[in-house]
Amino acid sequence: MKNRILAIYLPNPPSASSLPDLAGTLLSISPRVGIRPPDMVYADLTPTLHLFSEEEVVKRIRRYAVAIADDLATAGALARLGRSEPTVIPAGGSEEALAPLPIQTLSFLADPLSPPTPKESKAADGLIRLLPLLGIRTLGNFARIPASTIGPRFGAFGVELHRRARGAASSIFRPFEPSLTYREAWEFDEPASFLEPLLFVAKNLLGRLEAQMQKHLQSALQMVLYLETEDSKETEISIPLHRPLRKAPALFEIVRERLSVLTFESPIVSIAIEISLPVRSLGTQFHLFDAHEQQNERLDELLGRLVGKLGPTVVSAATLRERHRPETAWEPAAFEPRKAAFSETAGTLKRPTLVLPSPQPLRIENQNGRAVLHSERERFIVRSFKGPERLKGEWWNEKPLARDYFVAETENGRQLWIFKSLPDQRVFLHGYFD
């Protein structure tokens, strides 16, 4: 099967990002897209012809000068003619389509993938001047010259042009890779002294970033805000996201939270938002009335706001670990309640609800037959002890674990989790059964 190449010609593109933007858009109809700076974009339609017909494709991009042919050079040359109507050359028809074009269009075939080098330009110009003198005025005339005679007369570059004029050019090109970061910036005409204009612009920028990510089927895992004040101070705020997000409203809520707590000594003159860690994600198609999907979406937004403001380490679920040392018997885990099966509730051993960050030493006194525990701040008169529960392990460590745990109930009904360290017999308060 022949290749089918789409070429789009953009004379005088409005900005430097026009070609990558267009290439990004074309990624939604073909996985292989190429750019030829400064004015041409290609897409190989062959792999997706079963999904989009050529007519459909040209209909979508009608406002550009467009051509479809079997090879890059033919499609590129025909698009470069700048016809108002799309040119679609049937398979195998490249030579025939190029034949009537004047020999001056040979330069269009010079290099479909990159601008010609000065040497190539000189060679092409030489040919364009020479060939009419020999009575060769169209690409068809040029193509009909026997191939074996081209090399000695016109050199290697001439051979290549001859091959292209016969519609036999290569269709191989280096695919375009979307940029790894997306950035949108705004400079204020009047420096912004209040939050509102800043938020207004941020919302706009995020809308544009969403569109860019949408084109490349990517989502954000991290954003960076850049703010510049009138006194030329720059502030950079990195916002990690708990999971890939693309939608501007969700990203805006996160940005709003961050901006609303900032204070600046002088007005803001520019703001930029960068998606510094884009990841490929197809996004979700929501069923209109599926409450669970909407719930998941809202959970994503909420977690995004929380993680954006508080950081990823403080927002999580918890999962238990088998450890000798009770304070290390759990670790944070991603909060994914919809994916989780019901977890087994475990543990027959009684564990306190509050555990101190580090055990506090206790001094024990005997007052009239009652144990009184003194911590740094408090004094507990103990009514009863339950225990011990011996926890021993980690013998391979420098300080192995060897503790006898007790539940101490105080006179006023409080329950404490205390332990006696076995090597040195010291007593510590470790938590509360709150």
Add this chain to the structure above:
Amino acid sequence: MLKTTEKRSSLPTGLASLDLFLAGGWPAGGMTVLSGEKGCGKTELALRAAAEATKADRWVALVSAGETLFPPSFSEHGVDLARLLWVRPKEEIHARWALEQLTRSGLFTLVLASHLHLGEKEARRLQLGSEQTGAAALLLTEPIQTNLWALTLHCEVARSSDRILVLKVRRSRKPLSRFQTEVNLDEKPNSGDLSSQPAVRIVAS
């Protein structure tokens, strides 16, 4: 705009006699304060309700700042850890902010806050948030002297023995038949209360 919410008047406490005393359970769509000394059993009480909610596939959020809560004990009280979101910022101001976000999200049936200090204004905002979404907000604090007028319910908790807690009602918007009760932590929950209710309801707003 669609809004997902659960509307019920109370959330089972996980203890049959307490449900009876509170005429159904902890107020849903309202804020409850459980106050008492550290070690008095108020967190255990809250975890019983969290266990009931997670068993019925509801989501529970927990906010703490500074205090180190201990997840193995949550599990011991029957809480499904996969359905419990724990937010534990270092600073209390951030914890208060997170508490409001979680309560107003309408995603969590029960929102617990451990040892946060709320002013009257913040309490009012939280009360409003939970009224709007139907979430039960349970605040666990050390004894407080001030009266927070926005509260739906304020109970003081004390332990009379290992497994028996005493609850004294300081304030209640709902009329109650008594103002003090004893709760046995070994008691069984009411059967099939929460899970028989629909998980989510969509209402247009």
